[in-house]
Amino acid sequence: MTKNTPLPQERVETHNTKRLDALQEDFTALGQTLARRGINIDNIKNKVAAFSVAIPSWGLATGGTRFGRFPIPGEPNTVFERVADCAVVQQLTRITPRVSTHFPWDTTSDPAALREFGADLGLGFDAVNSNTFQDQPGQEATYKFGSLTATSAKARDLAIAHNIDCIEVGQKLGAEALTVWIGDGTNFPGQQSFRDSFDRYVDAMKTIYAALPENWRVLMEHKLCEPAFYSTVIADWGVNLMAANELGPKAQCLVDLGHHAPNVNIEQIVAMLNRVGKLGGFHFNDSKYGDDDLDAGAINPHMLFLIFNELVEAERTNPAAFHPAYMIDESHNLTDPIESLIAAAEAIAGAYARALLVDRAELKASRNGNDVMMAFRALRTAYNVDVSPILAMARVEAGGAADPVVMFRESGYRAQKAAERKAATVAAGII
Numbered sequence: 001m002t003k004n005t006p007l008p009q010e011r012v013e014t015h016n017t018k019r020l021d022a023l024q025e026d027f028t029a030l031g032q033t034l035a036r037r038g039i040n041i042d043n044i045k046n047k048v049a050a051f052s053v054a055i056p057s058w059g060l061a062t063g064g065t066r067f068g069r070f071p072i073p074g075e076p077n078t079v080f081e082r083v084a085d086c087a088v089v090q091q092l093t094r095i096t097p098r099v100s101t102h103f104p105w106d107t108t109s110d111p112a113a114l115r116e117f118g119a120d121l122g123l124g125f126d127a128v129n130s131n132t133f134q135d136q137p138g139q140e141a142t143y144k145f146g147s148l149t150a151t152s153a154k155a156r157d158l159a160i161a162h163n164i165d166c167i168e169v170g171q172k173l174g175a176e177a178l179t180v181w182i183g184d185g186t187n188f189p190g191q192q193s194f195r196d197s198f199d200r201y202v203d204a205m206k207t208i209y210a211a212l213p214e215n216w217r218v219l220m221e222h223k224l225c226e227p228a229f230y231s232t233v234i235a236d237w238g239v240n241l242m243a244a245n246e247l248g249p250k251a252q253c254l255v256d257l258g259h260h261a262p263n264v265n266i267e268q269i270v271a272m273l274n275r276v277g278k279l280g281g282f283h284f285n286d287s288k289y290g291d292d293d294l295d296a297g298a299i300n301p302h303m304l305f306l307i308f309n310e311l312v313e314a315e316r317t318n319p320a321a322f323h324p325a326y327m328i329d330e331s332h333n334l335t336d337p338i339e340s341l342i343a344a345a346e347a348i349a350g351a352y353a354r355a356l357l358v359d360r361a362e363l364k365a366s367r368n369g370n371d372v373m374m375a376f377r378a379l380r381t382a383y384n385v386d387v388s389p390i391l392a393m394a395r396v397e398a399g400g401a402a403d404p405v406v407m408f409r410e411s412g413y414r415a416q417k418a419a420e421r422k423a424a425t426v427a428a429g430i431i
């Protein structure tokens with residue numbers, strides 16, 4: 001239990017008390033259904049209770065597109081306010097105990113105080129994210145034509161130094177990983193040599209890699225396109241894996257669900273990266289067209305399930321080597337970010353719970369016997385289960401809310417913050 005909760009915990013208890021009888025009934029009924037399949041519902045609930053996913057500090061403010069942004073009253077303006085909002089998500093869901101920070105957006109003069117502020121609210125700090133995709137005021141060299149892959153040695157050195165700074169701040173926060181995503185690429189055929197750009201990336205990353213503390217990892221995130229639209233230096237998992245292999249064991253690949261070409265089989269990528277020990281982590285979101293950063297599970301919950309099916313299988317195959325960093329990476333343009341993060345955390349945990357319900361023995365036997373329909377049914381039977389009573393029971397037992405979005409609305413938190421916090425400035429669209 002945390003020392004401080006952003007919402008009065010008694011209100012959560014009152015909310016839960018009203019819903020406990022119905023929840024117990026639903027949980028018992030589902031337990032009986034699962035027992036007929038030889039599954040102990042408490043085992044699944046315990047695994048779900050042990051599951052966690054980090055939330056990104058930047059996900060607490062209203063997102064936007066290059067066409068504009070529509071801030072809501074009461075959204076956070078400082079990293080401390082963002083962490084405070086993260087604590088609300090954690091209090092109500094109990095599966096988001098860590099915050100992933102982003103620099104320089106989260107720069108503070110006192111990282112130790114930020115760490116203490118988080119700890120007081122029951123929050124730790126996950127991977128730190130560097131930002132070399134935009135120039136900062138007064139920056140000595142521009143990233144306009146690239147950062148870690150720039151032809152300008154000055155720009156490369158600046159980008160390297162920034163990543164090393166991120167590691168140092170991350171250590172003060174108690175983080176153990178650096179996430180690197182670069183926007184580097186080209187918009188015109190001929191603009192740069194694909195090969196030289198990649199060489200410069202690997203060279204730059206070697207310096208960053210050498211600065212990693214012993215217990216740290218660097219998570220390298222690929223992305224097909226945007227902001228560069230002709231070519232991207234780290235465009236796909238194959239190129240990313242090449243780089244990670246050149247760097248060493250502490251370099252792993254990060255899979256953001258929106259960073260692939262349409263219809264790419266992401267669950268297969270998961271299986272292959274895990275096979276070579278390079279599956280570093282995930283950025284969960286959903287997409288319809290590209291890097292849409294829509295809420296996880298909102299568009300294609302089945303894909304999320306299939307990804308977790310691979311993750312559960314990977315963990316069973318080699319539990320000692322399995323520790324992917326999970327983070328939600330969404331842009332909340334229309335909803336209250338706290339509500340979206342709550343819903344996403346639930347969708348992610350739900351996909352995990354369903355994947356735990358897959359009859360692995362049946363699946364394996366069907367595969368070996370080339371019984372295609374039964375192999376498919378092993379997955380589909382698990383996917384069709386409504387696991388919400390398991391999620392709710394795990395949450396309530398941990399002190400979270402039976403219905404976290406409703407509880408959040410009942411709390412009046414946003415209205416209270418709207419009165420306390422200064423209004424965010426409206427960001428004009430830049431097309």
Ligand SMILES: [Mn+2]
Nearest residue numbers: 221256283329
């Ligand atoms: Mn991402």
